Amino acid sequence: MSTSLEPAELIQARFQLRFSAQTSTGFALDLDTEFPGRGVTAIFGQSGSGKTTLLRCVAGLERATDGRLVVKGEVWQDEQGFRPTHKRPLGYVFQESSLFPHLTAQGNLDYAIKRSGYPHDEDLYQRVLSIMGIEPVLERYPSQLSGGERQRVAIARALLIRPRLLLMDEPLASLDAARKQEILPYLEKLHASFDLPILYVSHSVDEVARLADQVLVLDEGRLIDQGPVSEVLSHLDRSLGMGEDAGVVLQGRVTERDNRWHLARVAFDRGELWIGDGGDPVGQPLRLRILARDISLAHSPHADTSVLNQLPVEVEDIADDHNPAMAWVRLKAGSERLIARVTRRSVAHLALAPGQRIWAYIKSVAIVR
Numbered sequence: 096m097s098t099s100l101e102p103a104e105l106i107q108a109r110f111q112l113r114f115s116a117q118t119s120t121g122f123a124l125d126l127d128t129e130f131p132g133r134g135v136t137a138i139f140g141q142s143g144s145g146k147t148t149l150l151r152c153v154a155g156l157e158r159a160t161d162g163r164l165v166v167k168g169e170v171w172q173d174e175q176g177f178r179p180t181h182k183r184p185l186g187y188v189f190q191e192s193s194l195f196p197h198l199t200a201q202g203n204l205d206y207a208i209k210r211s212g213y214p215h216d217e218d219l220y221q222r223v224l225s226i227m228g229i230e231p232v233l234e235r236y237p238s239q240l241s242g243g244e245r246q247r248v249a250i251a252r253a254l255l256i257r258p259r260l261l262l263m264d265e266p267l268a269s270l271d272a273a274r275k276q277e278i279l280p281y282l283e284k285l286h287a288s289f290d291l292p293i294l295y296v297s298h299s300v301d302e303v304a305r306l307a308d309q310v311l312v313l314d315e316g317r318l319i320d321q322g323p324v325s326e327v328l329s330h331l332d333r334s335l336g337m338g339e340d341a342g343v344v345l346q347g348r349v350t351e352r353d354n355r356w357h358l359a360r361v362a363f364d365r366g367e368l369w370i371g372d373g374g375d376p377v378g379q380p381l382r383l384r385i386l387a388r389d390i391s392l393a394h395s396p397h398a399d400t401s402v403l404n405q406l407p408v409e410v411e412d413i414a415d416d417h418n419p420a421m422a423w424v425r426l427k428a429g430s431e432r433l434i435a436r437v438t439r440r441s442v443a444h445l446a447l448a449p450g451q452r453i454w455a456y457i458k459s460v461a462i463v464r
């Protein structure tokens with residue numbers, strides 16, 4: 096997915112690891128890949144697919160027999176050697192916060208700075224505090240912090256080690272839905288403010304759609320798909336397992352705001368959509384998420400409908416769902432992809448077939464940020 100990049104811009108990983116059948120599962124990880132060493136790379140897959148094991152191999156906490164890991168030109172593991180975890184410049188954020196309970200938030204951060212081996216950098220320190228929004232809680236002990244605050248301190252602590260790679264293993268998993276929504280903007284700020292590659296384990300399509308630039312999809316220890324988030328999320332076979340969450344991500348830009356109706360026009364490659372005006376200025380890049388269940392299909396555009404967004408599209412392929420009443424239709428809109436989940440009866444009724452030009456009615460578009 097990244098052949099045009101130089102090795103200094105890549106993360107190259109090859110791991111073969113088998114847990115012995117005696118210990119329990121006999122699970123095997125077998126993967127050989129490379130991906131851009133920038134932005135957020137989501138490691139996505141069902142429970143037990145090997146996401147944490149892959150992260151532990153990257154961290155040096157598991158030692159793959161046939162292993163090679165090169166992070167932006169720096170060899171961390173190959174036939175000749177294996178750099179132990181404490182010599183790898185990485186930050187690790189776990190599902191549950193791993194803060195020292197006997198130290199305040201401030202004490203935890205000071206400990207990280209000492210451990211980093213670098214002299215204190217006040218600019219970096221202030222930047223991290225402000226991006227993670229934790230100035231008000233520095234004097235508290237972990238037991239006096241909310242789950243979201245604890246994770247923000249844990250992320251700040253990982254950043255103050257000045258890692259070259261940040262590993263995050265379902266950092267939101269222990270939070271309830273409201274806390275998750277609260278912390279996501281901090282993760283986005285982190286993504287935008289630090290030039291730091293992040294490997295982000297998740298089995299939430301929502302989180303992946305919102306945060307990831309590229310995705311690695313694991314299944315039973317093997318890499319079954321990888322690529323930019325918009326591409327991976329539009330693959331129909333992936334969508335099958337996602338059910339109601341299936342959908343795509345489009346990258347667009349606000350081109351007009353309609354004050355009368357409180358709408359904003361967002362243009363993407365050879366198309367445009369009207370969405371509720373979220374106050375974003377003209378020119379603002381936006382990431383939009385369109386769920387497969389929010390798209391219906393027709394042969395022609397209609398004037399007498401409440402649906403604002405009607406896009407000319409081309410049918411690319413059609414797949415059956417596990418549910419015998421439903422089907423998936425992948426659509427091309429310029430260079431972007433959409434997927435629709437419709438009944439098989441509709442597929443038959445509209446006589447849908449690859450190559451056909453039709454109209455997609457989009458009932459709802461969410462801005463993800």
Ligand SMILES: Nc1ncnc2c1ncn2[C@@H]1O[C@H](COP(=O)(O)OP(=O)(O)OP(=O)(O)O)[C@@H](O)[C@H]1O
Binds near residue numbers: 119121140142143
């Ligand atoms: N030390 C170990 N010894 C034996 N089997 C292990 C060990 N660690 C993990 N496994 C097994 O390897 C498989 C993959 O585990 P892993 O934790 O990597 O999956 P995951 O995709 O992160 O899952 P989840 O989303 O549930 O966290 C599981 O079947 C697990 O039981």
